[in-house]
Amino acid sequence: MEIHSVQFVKGVIGSEGLPKLALPVVAFFGRSNVxxxxxxxxxxxQxxxxxxxxxxxxxxxxxxxxVNDGWYLVDLPGYGYANRPQAVRAKLEKHLSWYASTDEVHFLWVVLIVDAEIGAKDSDRRTFKLFREYGRNVIILANKADKGGRNDMMKSIEKLRKEFPNCPVIRYSAKTGEGRIELLQTLFAEEGK
Ligand SMILES: Nc1nc2c(ncn2[C@@H]2O[C@H](COP(=O)(O)OP(=O)(O)OP(=O)(O)O)[C@@H](O)[C@H]2O)c(=O)[nH]1
Ligand SMILES: [Mg+2]
Structure with a gap:
């Protein structure tokens, strides 16, 4: 699977504004700044x-x-950003929960991005639980794998594999491109489950 074309469709604010065309979605969740x-x-x-x-x-x-006129990549706001006013944060997190659980979206995969060095935090575990409740197929993407020492990184990935034994765990770096092929292969190998 290669990506031949990609275009911005829209930014959804309320729960009314989903795109009219119901295509499969690969959605990226994770803490702010991950x-x-x-x-x-x-x-x-790009x-x-x-x-x-x-x-x-x-x-x-x-x-x-x-993407490729056939599916959507969905970029979400991050959760857990401490500097937002509490009311704004609560509203955003409610919106994210709605999105993760709505049956109006056909999720091919949800990709839960964590920081490869830091690993999963409680907010990630809560989000993961929500995905599980709604039967989503989850990939754990350990991003920023270019940072930190080799050994620590290996230990951290091992820990993620133990914590999420039923999900693909992919070591990734948006900076170097590490893991890109593995992610594409995982996304399209089984067309979800
Ligand atoms: N070293 C390194 N830095 C990265 C990597 N991926 C992202 N960053 C940096 O992390 C910061 C946040 O990246 P974003 O892509 O804006 O993060 P986000 O999760 O979309 O953030 P929000 O939209 O605020 O939730 C930026 O400074 C990026 O350059 C990576 O793989 N390696
Ligand atoms: Mg972002």
Whole structure:
């Protein structure tokens, strides 16, 4: 599977605004600043398609990108960004929970991105539980694998494999492109389950 074409479709704010065309979705969840937008850019090999930023809280809408005219890549706002006012954070997290659980979206995969060095946090575990409740196919993507020492990184990935034994765990770097082929193969090997 290669990516031949990609175009921005729309940013969804409320629960009414999903794209009319119901195509399979690969959605990227994760804590704020973990690199969701960067992973999408690295996957489609376009530097600035999904807006990424060194300051957390960059993505504020549920952004839909149409790929190969056949499926959507969805870039989500991050959860757990401490500097947002509590009310804004609560609203955003409610919106994310709605999106993760709605039957209006046909999820091929949800990709839960964690920081390869830090591993999964409680907010990630809560999100994972929600995916499981709704029967989503989950990939754990350990991003920023270019950072940190080799041994620590290996231990950290091993820990993720133990913690999420039933999911593919992929070591990834949006910066170097490590893991890109493995992610594409995993996304399309089984067309979900
Ligand atoms: N070293 C390294 N830095 C990365 C990698 N991926 C992302 N970053 C950096 O991490 C920061 C956040 O990246 P974003 O892609 O904006 O993160 P996000 O998860 O979309 O953030 P929000 O939209 O705020 O939730 C940026 O400074 C990126 O350059 C990676 O694989 N390696
Ligand atoms: Mg983002």
């Amino acid at each position: 690199g969701k937008s960067s992973v999408i850019n690295s996957l489609v090999r 530097k600035e398609m999904a807006r990424s930023s060194s300051s957390a809280g960059r993505t504020t809408e549920i952004n839909y990108y149409l």
